[in-house]
Amino acid sequence: MNLEDKILITGANGLVGSNLTEVLKKEGYDNLVTVGRKDCDLLNLENTVNFFKIHKPKFVFHLAAEVYGIMGNMKNKGKSFFNNILLNTHVIEASKQINVNKIIAMGSGCVYPYPQPSLPLKESMVFLGEPHFSEDSYAHAKRAMLAHLKAYKESYDMNYAFVISGNLYGPNDKFDIENGHVIPSLIAKFYEAKKNNTKITVWGNGLAKRDFLYAKDVAKALIKIANEIEGPVNMGSGMVSNIKDIVFHLAKYLNIEDKVVWDSSMPNGQxxxxxxxxxxxxxxxxxxxxxxxxxxxTFDWYSNNLDKIRN
Structure with a gap:
């Protein structure tokens, strides 16, 4: 990407989109088209294509998605699959119609099969089995996006990167206690426990292991990928931590170690x-x-920006 290239970012108000926009501007990319739900209805193909034809970006970061945590994924399988299929299909088709230089699309680590063929997971393993049942609908929608991108590369020579991310977190996340991802959900819970001097119940046994990557690092990785990588690519920190590590750091920071209660009846995920x-x-x-x-x-940002928290 050249600094003067027009860059379109879907999901620009979300965790990844807002941080990517900030980092791009700091690095001198200022010809940006940021797309939130109020700017264009990506669930409508005609609206999406027309929007892309008006703005004519050279590069597209497709970050928009209907996203939940473990419980939200299990409760909303049909809605998650349908809306994500529409979003992804429309953005890819619109990108093809205006002949973008490249589309960088955000996938998810949930696309990998479970049980896993082996660890660490390699990009070539995506289609080697069924995804984990707790997030299979979301995973299949993301897999379909990869298949779509591959097909358009073969048929129309449309350049793409499909980013298979670990767990992402940071300022401007969606801090939903019931349906959010693990870190923003825990941060919201810890904030309430500290404020009200109450116990905090944490789902599962805390032993599930994940790769967590901070949002500013995510943004820098995406720019590297846009400039230098084609096809599927894993994105993460390279450091694996368990949920107990997160709980320990937050509890110690807030000095409420004695308030934590583990609910092993709730799901751990993979x-x-x-x-x-x-x-x-x-x-x-x-x-x-x-x-x-x-x-x-992230905790400090949340506690200082309660009026900006996304629902």
């Missing part, structure tokens, strides 16, 4: 997810934010 990051690291990407630092920055 027990271990770890990625082969050799493709991403080969272009020089290196995350700069460790988990403890990122958690504290």
């Amino acid at each position: 027990d271990h997810r770890e990625y082969d990051l050799s493709k991403l690291f080969s272009v020089g990407f290196k995350p700069m934010t460790d988990l403890q630092e990122g958690l504290i920055e």
Whole structure:
């Protein structure tokens, strides 16, 4: 990407989109088209194509998605599959119609099969089996997006990167206690427990292992990918932590270690997810934010911006 290239970002008001927009501007990319729900109805093909034809971006970061955590994914399988299929299909078709230089589409680690063929997970393993039942509908919608991108590359030579991400977190996340991802959900719970001097109930046994990547590092990785990587690519920090690590850091920071209660009757999700990051690291990407630092920055942002929290 050149600094003067027009760049369109779907999902620009979300966790990844807002942080990517901020980092792009800091690095000198100022010809940006940021797309939120009020700007264009991506569930409507005609609206999407017309919007793309008006703005004519050279690069598209497709970050918009209907996203939930474990419980939300299990409760909303039909809605999640249908809306994500529409979003992805319309954005890819619109990108093809205006002949973009490249589309960088956000996938998810849930696309990988479970049980896992082996660890760490390699990009070539995506279609080797069924995804985990707790998020299979969302995973199949993301897999369909990868199949769509591959087909358009073969038929129309449309360049793409499909980013298979670990768990992402940071400022401007969706801090939904019931349906959100693990870190924003825990941060909201810890805030309430600290404010009200109450116990905090944490789902599962805390042993599930994940790769967590801070939003500012996500943005820098996406820019690297846009400039240097084609096809499917794993994105993460390269450090695997369990849920107990997150709870420990937050409880210690707030001095409420004695308030934590574990509810082992609630789901853990997959027990271990770890990625082969050799493709991403080969272009020089290196995350700069460790988990403890990122958690504290995210908690402080949340507690100071309650009026800006997305529902």
